[in-house]
Structure formats: structure tokens, C-alpha cells
Amino acid sequence: MALNLACESTGSGPPLVVLHGLFGSSGNWRGIARELAASHSVHCVDLRNHGASPWADSMGYIEMADDVLQLITRLRLDRPAMLGHSMGGKTAMAMALRQPSAVSRVVVVDIAPVPYADTLTPFAEAMRSVDVVAAASRAEVQRRVQENAPDPGVVPFLMQNLVMRNDHFDWRLNLLAISTAMPQLSSFPSELLGAHFAGPLRVIAGERSDYVAQRDGTAFRPMFDDLAVDVVADAGHWVHADRPLAFLASLRRALAGEPQPAAAASH
Numbered sequence: 002m003a004l005n006l007a008c009e010s011t012g013s014g015p016p017l018v019v020l021h022g023l024f025g026s027s028g029n030w031r032g033i034a035r036e037l038a039a040s041h042s043v044h045c046v047d048l049r050n051h052g053a054s055p056w057a058d059s060m061g062y063i064e065m066a067d068d069v070l071q072l073i074t075r076l077r078l079d080r081p082a083m084l085g086h087s088m089g090g091k092t093a094m095a096m097a098l099r100q101p102s103a104v105s106r107v108v109v110v111d112i113a114p115v116p117y118a119d120t121l122t123p124f125a126e127a128m129r130s131v132d133v134v135a136a137a138s139r140a141e142v143q144r145r146v147q148e149n150a151p152d153p154g155v156v157p158f159l160m161q162n163l164v165m166r167n168d169h170f171d172w173r174l175n176l177l178a179i180s181t182a183m184p185q186l187s188s189f190p191s192e193l194l195g196a197h198f199a200g201p202l203r204v205i206a207g208e209r210s211d212y213v214a215q216r217d218g219t220a221f222r223p224m225f226d227d228l229a230v231d232v233v234a235d236a237g238h239w240v241h242a243d244r245p246l247a248f249l250a251s252l253r254r255a256l257a258g259e260p261q262p263a264a265a266a267s268h
Contacts, residue, residue, distance in 0.1 A: 003064075003071040007053035009045045012038030015105075016081035017256065018073065019045045020089025023121060023186060024159055024174065026052035033241060036249055041256070044081070046072060048092065050175035051162075057175075060182045062190050066096040073103060082256055086110040086241065087212075088186055095189075098196035098224060106201040108255045110248075111212045111238050113204075113220040116188040123151045125180045128159060133170040139163060142170060194224065201227045203255035205248060207236035229260070 009027045011034050019030045027045035034043040047054040048065055057064075069092060073081060082105050085093035090109035097104045127149035136142045143160050147153040162174045179186075202225040206213035213220070218228045231251045236243040254260070 003067045004049050004055045004057060005075070006049065006055075006068050006072045007047040008072060008076070009034070010042065010076075011035065012041055012043045014039075014041045016076075016078040017041040017043050018069065018078065018081045018083050018093075019043060020048060020069065020083070020085035020092050021046070021051070022087030022089050023179070024051075024124065024162065025086070025089075026161070026173075028052070028161070030241075032245070033249065033252070037252075037256075040253075041082075044072075044076065044078070048089065050178050052173060056178065058178055058181075060178055061185045062091050062095040063099065063192075065092045066099050069093075069096050070100055070103060080105040082106045082108065084108045084110070084252070085112075087112045087238065091186075091189060094198075094202075094225075095193055097198040097200065097202075098193045101198045101200065104198070104200060106203070106256070106258075107198070107225075108203045108205065108252060110205050111207050111210050111240050113213050113215075114189040114193075114224065115220050117212070119183050119187045120151075121187075122180060122183050123149075124155065124159060125176050125183070127151075127156075128162075128172060128174070129176045129180070133163065133172060136170050139170070196224060198225055199227065201229075201255075201258065204228070204230040205240055205251045205255070206230060206232050207238055207240045207243065208232050208234050209236060210238040210240075212238055231255075 027047050030045045037043050050056050083093040090112035093107050097107050127146050130149050131145045147156045164173050218230045233240050233244050233247045241248045
């Protein structure tokens with residue numbers, strides 16, 4: 002059953018639906034949304050088990066795509082553009098392949114429709130290992146998560162999900178469901194591999210990331226054939242956070258249907 006997703010909307014103009022990555026939320030994209038508000042109506046979504054959206058025991062990409070389709074229908078958006086980072090990018094591609102007539106174009110940030118090694122379960126386990134209800138402070142929770150996380154530098158991002166509820170701390174993530182779904186989240190639905198989206202798909206990849214290993218877009222074909230890849234220099238997997246101005250320039254070109262630069266990377 003499709004869930005009624007939470008969404009933050011701003012701006013006016015052609016609709017753009019923004020989907021965050023794993024452990025993220027709509028709030029991660031407020032800055033980008035403000036920059037685009039003069040030219041687009043921007044709808045930043047909390048995917049299931051994240052942010053202010055409802056929780057569910059399962060979260061495969063087809064289920065999440067159906068959640069987004071219900072949101073588009075509920076908001077009466079006319080063939081919006083889709084922008085998705087990482088898990089959100091896979092959700093956007095699944096949505097376009099399942100309902101191609103509902104989407105005008107897709108912009109995918111540093112992800113491909115292929116299986117990846119599961120490198121994220123340890124972060125979910127690090128968060129689950131802390132008794133946040135008994136914690137006295139945010140600093141205590143952050144310190145204990147950092148002790149167990151494989152990359153302490155990611156922990157401040159994860160801490161954006163720690164909220165106060167009824168005088169105690171809690172995660173606004175369904176960590177158990179996320180951990181259970183990690184094999185699906187690391188992969189891509191096999192039943193969509195024979196589907197096709199004829200609209201434009203633009204990929205914005207980080208130069209220092211290996212998530213889009215083939216810069217010619219081979220991994221996206223034949224599902225997507227109107228395809229271009231832009232590699233943003235000096236950016237990792239979080240392209241929009243690492244190089245916001247270069248990312249915005251690439252995104253504006255993608256949304257306007259302009260060709261990406263011929264150079265190998267955007268400086």
C-alpha cells in the first residue's frame with residue numbers, strides 16, 4: 002500500500018520533485034530548493050521510514066516509487082521533473098520506468114541502476130547500538146555513534162535524524178526496517194531491467210566517487226537512452242554538498258534541457 006509522504010514545497014513554475022538519499026530527509030535539500038524557487042515549484046519529499054513520513058516494515062524501490070506516484074497525484078503535479086540523490090535517484094528511476102507518462106525528465110545524482118556492495122548497514126547498526134532514550138545529551142549520542150561507525154566523518158550528517166520526543170531523544174528513522182531492507186536498497190529491481198523511459202535522463206556524478214563507475218552511462222542503457230553524464234570536479238558522493246555552485250549549474254542545465262559541457266568535469 003502506498004504511503005502518504007511528507008513534503009516541503011516552495012517556489013513557482015514547472016514542478017520538480019526532489020528525493021533524498023538513505024539516512025537523509027527533505028531538509029537536506031532546502032538550500033537547493035531556495036535557489037530553484039524562482040524558476041520551479043520545488044517539492045522536497047521525505048521517503049518512507051525517513052523524516053516526517055510514515056514508517057513501514059518494507060521499503061523496496063517499487064514500493065517507494067509508488068509512494069512518490071501517489072504524492073504526485075495528490076499534489077496534482079503535471080509531469081514533474083524528478084531529482085534524486087543516491088537511494089532517491091534509484092527511486093526516481095524506478096518511478097520513471099514504472100510510470101513513464103507521469104514524469105517529464107529525471108536528474109540522478111551519483112547513483113546508477115546497478116547493485117552495490119552494502120557499505121551502509123554498519124551506520125544503521127551504529128545508530129541502533131545507542132540507547133538514545135537514556136542519553137543525557139546530543140553530544141553523548143554523537144560520541145557513542147562515532148565509536149561504532151566505520152567513518153566518524155559521516156556521523157554529523159546522521160545526527161540530523163536525532164530528535165526530541167516527550168523529553169527524550171529518538172531517531173526519526175525506522176532503523177530496523179532500513180537494516181532489513183538493505184539488500185534491496187543496495188540493488189535495483191530486476192523486474193524493471195526490461196522497462197524503458199524515453200524522456201531525458203541526466204546524471205550528475207562526483208569526480209571523487211565511484212558510484213557511477215562508467216562515465217559514458219553504460220550502466221543506464223538500454224532502460225534510458227536519452228542520456229548524458231556530467232562529472233563535477235572535486236566532488237564526492239554528496240555532490241550537492243561538496244560543490245554546491247557547480248552542482249547547481251549542472252542541475253540548471255539538466256532541467257533546461259541544455260547540453261552538458263564537452264569537458265570531462267565541471268569546474
